[in-house]
Amino acid sequence: xxxxxxxGKEDIRCDTVTDPEIQxxxxxxxKVTSCAICGSDLHxxxxxxPGMMPGDIMGHETMGEVVEVGAGVDGKLKKGxxxxxxxxxxxxxxxxxxxxxxxxxxxxxxKRHLADKVFGHATAGLFGYTxxxxxxxxxxxxxxxxxxxxxxxxxxxxxxxxxxxxxLSDIFPTGWQAAVxxxxxxxxxxxxxxxxxxxxxxxxxxxxxxxxxxVAIDCLPERLSMAEAxxxxxxxxxxxxxxxxxxxxxxxxGPEKCIDCVGMExxxxxxxxxxxxDRAKQxxxxxxDRPHVLREMIYVCRPGGIISVPGxxxxxxxxxxxxxxxxxxx
Amino acid sequence: MxxxxxxxxSKGDPTIVESGPSLxxxxxxxxxxxxxxxxxxxxxxxxxxxxxxxxxGMEGSETLVRAFGVREIVAGIMSLxxxxxxxLWARVGGDGLDAAALLSGLTSDNPKKGxxxxxxxxxxxxxxxxxxxxxxxxxxxxxxDAKRKLYPGRSGFPKGVKAAKDRAKDMIQHxxxxxxx
Numbered sequence: 001x002x003x004x005x006x007x008g009k010e011d012i013r014c015d016t017v018t019d020p021e022i023q024x025x026x027x028x029x030x031k032v033t034s035c036a037i038c039g040s041d042l043h044x045x046x047x048x049x050p051g052m053m054p055g056d057i058m059g060h061e062t063m064g065e066v067v068e069v070g071a072g073v074d075g076k077l078k079k080g081x082x083x084x085x086x087x088x089x090x091x092x093x094x095x096x097x098x099x100x101x102x103x104x105x106x107x108x109x110x111k112r113h114l115a116d117k118v119f120g121h122a123t124a125g126l127f128g129y130t131x132x133x134x135x136x137x138x139x140x141x142x143x144x145x146x147x148x149x150x151x152x153x154x155x156x157x158x159x160x161x162x163x164x165x166x167x168l169s170d171i172f173p174t175g176w177q178a179a180v181x182x183x184x185x186x187x188x189x190x191x192x193x194x195x196x197x198x199x200x201x202x203x204x205x206x207x208x209x210x211x212x213x214x215v216a217i218d219c220l221p222e223r224l225s226m227a228e229a230x231x232x233x234x235x236x237x238x239x240x241x242x243x244x245x246x247x248x249x250x251x252x253x254g255p256e257k258c259i260d261c262v263g264m265e266x267x268x269x270x271x272x273x274x275x276x277x278d279r280a281k282q283x284x285x286x287x288x289d290r291p292h293v294l295r296e297m298i299y300v301c302r303p304g305g306i307i308s309v310p311g312x313x314x315x316x317x318x319x320x321x322x323x324x325x326x327x328x329x330x
Numbered sequence: 331m332x333x334x335x336x337x338x339x340s341k342g343d344p345t346i347v348e349s350g351p352s353l354x355x356x357x358x359x360x361x362x363x364x365x366x367x368x369x370x371x372x373x374x375x376x377x378x379x380x381x382x383x384x385x386x387g388m389e390g391s392e393t394l395v396r397a398f399g400v401r402e403i404v405a406g407i408m409s410l411x412x413x414x415x416x417x418l419w420a421r422v423g424g425d426g427l428d429a430a431a432l433l434s435g436l437t438s439d440n441p442k443k444g445x446x447x448x449x450x451x452x453x454x455x456x457x458x459x460x461x462x463x464x465x466x467x468x469x470x471x472x473x474x475d476a477k478r479k480l481y482p483g484r485s486g487f488p489k490g491v492k493a494a495k496d497r498a499k500d501m502i503q504h505x506x507x508x509x510x511x
Binding site: 001002003005007009010011012013014015016017018019020021023046048053054055057110135136137141200204207208209210220221222225226228229230231279282283284285 | 333334335336338339340341342343344345346347348349350351352353354358404407408411412413416478479480481482483484485486487491494495498499502
């Protein structure tokens, strides 16, 4: 089959690879009908996230049709079913899965010895990501083996086009979870940094969860226009001060809830010297992340507020204002 | 065909049969080669400055050569990073400094002036490659004043924002009532 294969920094090739096979009774194989490129694929493309190896198949936003199931799938899936594949592989049986903390499933990371050393404790296995999350082949391919397929799938009906369903694999649940973790109440102002796909979903999720005001922060007019269409108040950080505008919008008190949908590759601007320094340090490998948004969120967040971080960070961030974080109730 | 990466695949995972076209462009490969060259030259200049000055008949300039070594290493790391364009422009600037330093040693009493002429020729050639690579790897971004497609109608809520919020509120109240009753 054809697949997009990572060979190194900025080197992704369309290779011919062997077809996946059922390896475990709980496996299923799907014929991929649609897959997306995620913002976090760009971090892998730039080789900012450790643990990629040449030969890894990319892709963790995938859907398709079941073409083969293992004996242990137990009737939960059958040939011909149409499914969206969540990017987190879950067993559905461990303590974390039973609590609903699927992204930290205790069973599915098949390289947990690596993750235990780097993260302290392993998180769930992920498709098309690094070997710290299991190194599972991803879905930017013609076929995909879905491990623990009896639990790792969302069945979807016929008649709805793929592009109206595919976001169930990652961006919608990621944005939704980011908003849910904020415990939004009807008086809240929720500030969301980054209006990419996850940011757009977080904006809409915060709206549906009843936020009084949602503020969307980005510099791209097309993204800001889409955020505005969903009812958000927008801040273009290239033309206005985020700190001053957030103060204005919250009677000087700051937003109660802050969501970072930017992560480790924050925009660099000469007027924000910390972003320039971060970029220089990241370039010479003295810092793995560019955490400008984290710093800004900690600074502007109302004391006693909540900070939620769905944006991807890979390792170590410098100069976080931990004094403000602690004193505000962190 | 043998692919080294297949050795480290987990058992049963797809292995590469034939490698296809890469996203990596020739100019990216040139940038990478220049980055490694920069690192190599920088290490030589930093660790063996006397050998360099003796070859060029410029004894006494060891500190300058060491400083140039550090500059080469930084430019090399930058050229190998995601910000390769900045690294390559740093190299172009560095080529100018190299040429100026070499010209200062091109005096009639320097017995090694032939080596300096050769070094100048090499710096000129490398500078052309650096300039070409820097031009070809310029970030491709639309100009700031370019007309952009906006999405004022794409709320994602087919019946409007207010209707979606009201419906969500009803659902939350219903779910909460179900939990508390």
